[in-house]
Amino acid sequence: xxxxxxxxxxxxxNQFFGINHMSEEKARAQAMRFQKTDxxxxxLDVAYxxxxxxxxxxxxxxxxxVADRVRADPVRYADFRFxxxxxxxxxxxxxxxDHGMVGALRHFMPSDGVLSTALTGGRALATKEVDGIAKVLxxxxxxxxxxxxxxVIFVQNVFTDLLLGMGFTRALRxxxxxxxTKYGVEPAFITMNMPMLLEALEKEGIERPIICANINKIxxxxxxxxxxxxxxxxxxxxxxxAMSVYASGAIPPDxxxxxxxxxxxxxxxxxxxSSAGNIRGTKALVDKYMGAPA
Amino acid sequence: xxxKVRIGVVGLGKMGLSHFAxxxxxxxxxxIACDGAGFMVDVLGRNLENTIxxxxxxxxxxxxxxxxxIATPSRLHAPMTTAALERGLHVFxxxxxxxxxxxxxxxxxxxxxxxxxxxxxYHYRYVGAFREMKRILDTGALxxxxxxxxxAYGPVVLRPKRSTWRSQKSEGGGCLYDYAxxxxxxxxxxxxxxxxxxGSVLTPIFSDGIxxxxxxxxxxxxxxxxxxxxxxxxxxxxxxxxxxxMIGTNGxxxxxxxECQVYLRAPDPALPGFEAGWTVKYTTELTEDPWFxxxxxxxxxxxxxxxGAVAEGQGKAVENDFASAAxxxxxxxxxxxxxxxxxxxxxxxVTARPTPARKxxxxxxxx
Numbered sequence: 001x002x003x004x005x006x007x008x009x010x011x012x013x014n015q016f017f018g019i020n021h022m023s024e025e026k027a028r029a030q031a032m033r034f035q036k037t038d039x040x041x042x043x044l045d046v047a048y049x050x051x052x053x054x055x056x057x058x059x060x061x062x063x064x065x066v067a068d069r070v071r072a073d074p075v076r077y078a079d080f081r082f083x084x085x086x087x088x089x090x091x092x093x094x095x096x097x098d099h100g101m102v103g104a105l106r107h108f109m110p111s112d113g114v115l116s117t118a119l120t121g122g123r124a125l126a127t128k129e130v131d132g133i134a135k136v137l138x139x140x141x142x143x144x145x146x147x148x149x150x151x152v153i154f155v156q157n158v159f160t161d162l163l164l165g166m167g168f169t170r171a172l173r174x175x176x177x178x179x180x181t182k183y184g185v186e187p188a189f190i191t192m193n194m195p196m197l198l199e200a201l202e203k204e205g206i207e208r209p210i211i212c213a214n215i216n217k218i219x220x221x222x223x224x225x226x227x228x229x230x231x232x233x234x235x236x237x238x239x240x241x242a243m244s245v246y247a248s249g250a251i252p253p254d255x256x257x258x259x260x261x262x263x264x265x266x267x268x269x270x271x272x273x274s275s276a277g278n279i280r281g282t283k284a285l286v287d288k289y290m291g292a293p294a
Numbered sequence: 295x296x297x298k299v300r301i302g303v304v305g306l307g308k309m310g311l312s313h314f315a316x317x318x319x320x321x322x323x324x325x326i327a328c329d330g331a332g333f334m335v336d337v338l339g340r341n342l343e344n345t346i347x348x349x350x351x352x353x354x355x356x357x358x359x360x361x362x363x364i365a366t367p368s369r370l371h372a373p374m375t376t377a378a379l380e381r382g383l384h385v386f387x388x389x390x391x392x393x394x395x396x397x398x399x400x401x402x403x404x405x406x407x408x409x410x411x412x413x414x415x416y417h418y419r420y421v422g423a424f425r426e427m428k429r430i431l432d433t434g435a436l437x438x439x440x441x442x443x444x445x446a447y448g449p450v451v452l453r454p455k456r457s458t459w460r461s462q463k464s465e466g467g468g469c470l471y472d473y474a475x476x477x478x479x480x481x482x483x484x485x486x487x488x489x490x491x492x493g494s495v496l497t498p499i500f501s502d503g504i505x506x507x508x509x510x511x512x513x514x515x516x517x518x519x520x521x522x523x524x525x526x527x528x529x530x531x532x533x534x535x536x537x538x539x540m541i542g543t544n545g546x547x548x549x550x551x552x553e554c555q556v557y558l559r560a561p562d563p564a565l566p567g568f569e570a571g572w573t574v575k576y577t578t579e580l581t582e583d584p585w586f587x588x589x590x591x592x593x594x595x596x597x598x599x600x601x602g603a604v605a606e607g608q609g610k611a612v613e614n615d616f617a618s619a620a621x622x623x624x625x626x627x628x629x630x631x632x633x634x635x636x637x638x639x640x641x642x643x644v645t646a647r648p649t650p651a652r653k654x655x656x657x658x659x660x661x
Binding site: 017167222 | 311312314315316318319332333334336337338340341342343344450455456458532535537550551552553576578579583584585586587588589594
């Protein structure tokens with residue numbers, strides 16, 4: 001595995017799927033605007049033209065269409081890369097409601113394989129079988145990116161934090177090892193609890209992990225405490241991707257990016273925007289304060 | 295309390311797993327888990343350090359617990375809460391509290407007699423925007439509230455589904471208990487138990503025998519009329535959306551999970567910082583970071599209040615005590631009876647006449 005050099009600025013996907021932490025009305029307006037994949041591609045193309053090559057996205061069903069477009073035009077999108085964030089929990093939630101936990105898992109396993117059989121037996125699963133199921137689920141999420149560049153693969157924050165809270169961090173280790181072994185790329189983790197996660201990952205033997213978390217000047221949604229975040233960043237033990245750098249609009253852009261640029265340990269910023277003006281504005285600020293990757 | 299608070303989380307389903315993760319992440323809490331059986335318990339038993347029991351009574355016998363968090367199917371809430379309180383434990387129970395509101399009131403009395411921290415998981419009371427709504431309402435700055443719209447929508451039942459406890463009315467399934475309970479609980483917080491429920495209609499859409507949509511009219515003595523409009527078969531919402539709108543004699547207020555919008559006709563000294571016209575506050579600015587964030591500050595905050603009250607020996611819940619949840623159970627029972635009989639339940643609300651205008655206004659002669 002080669003250590004991935006992450007770009008300074010990554011493009012996020014919340015705005016495409018009706019996720020807005022400030023207003024349901026805005027969220028709905030965005031859901032309407034991005035109903036068609038063309039509208040998503042238009043925005044991605046603006047970002048790509050600005051030199052923002054990385055799209056950090058949930059493994060939402062609709063990303064399949066984006067992946068198809070990129071795959072269909074390899075010349076144009078030669079430098080385009082995805083950072084998948086998995087799982088997209090909704091599809092599992094629905095399957096669990098429809099089929100129950102075991103039924104849902106069986107539904108996703110290869111029908112003639114040993115795992116499906118193990119789940120049918122109604123007996124306790126061996127550790128190896130649990131690992132096997134996890135790997136099948138990861139592979140399933142990755143299918144839509146077949147043939148595309150995915151140099152970093154993330155676990156979504158609700159899933160990371162659920163496992164972290166329960167103390168089931170071995171599952172994060174399974175993810176880590178599978179991503180390294182099978183895909184030869186960097187495993188990474190999104191969390192709302194960076195200091196706690198970092199400690200837990202280190203206990204699992206994962207050194208200098210890539211962690212994406214809220215990092216902003218006003219400490220918005222930095223659970224575990226602002227100071228603990230800064231300590232972790234300064235310690236050199238984490239490669240951070242900062243999200244919510246504007247704290248949902250509470251911090252003026254220039255001030256927000258300037259502050260981030262002076263933090264050690266922050267390798268990248270992920271942001272979402274729907275207008276060309278906002279995309280160019282953030283790109284210009286990142287170029288001004290952060291320059292090229294170290 | 296000098297030792298860690300020892301909490302047993304019972305039921306590792308949809309809510310239980312998330313409660314377990316949040317409680318377990320709390321530095322001052324030691325967590326034990328309990329779930330009937332099945333696949334999850336097998337997997338977790340092999341991978342977590344926590345002790346996991348398969349039987350509730352065995353756990354209560356074997357462990358020296360301070361408190362339990364109950365997240366089992368609703369039918370089990372009353373017996374499990376009773377057993378815990380009888381052993382002197384503090385209880386956090388998922389909503390809806392009890393399917394029979396007489397049980398809810400009995401347990402509220404029992405918890406009060408024993409000075410236990412007894413709380414129910416109505417997390418919307420911990421959402422910044424709804425707390426702001428409550429604060430503004432209580433200042434009286436909106437004048438007399440006459441008109442309320444309480445709504446909840448979301449994509450839970452979008453096609454006929456296999457049967458689980460959530461699809462059985464007798465087990466506490468259905469849109470009323472699962473979804474409508476939230477806006478009803480907020481109305482109880484704002485105005486208490488209504489005097490009358492009328493026009494209640496509980497309608498199945500895709501489900502067999504349980505309600506997927508709920509509409510009702512609730513009225514309070516000296517208070518507003520509220521229209522309740524709830525539907526969990528609405529795919530246009532990404533997840534559950536709850537919103538409350540109120541119109542008063544001095545303005546209007548709206549809140550959902552994200553924001554609280556206020557319109558004041560005239561500023562009021564009781565509400566400094568709000569001018570005439572619109573003021574908008576966002577949950578993001580109204581919320582403090584919890585010790586551990588999983589899926590929204592409100593879920594962590596309610597458990598923080600619970601474990602904090604237990605640790606400090608406060609002897610009662612900070613918010614959402616059993617008595618307040620009993621109001622919600624009672625209100626839902628009124629709606630069910632109203633829907634079944636077609637007769638309004640409770641007496642028509644007594645409403646004071648509006649203060650006569652000093653001068654003869656245009657509306658007076660128009661009427």
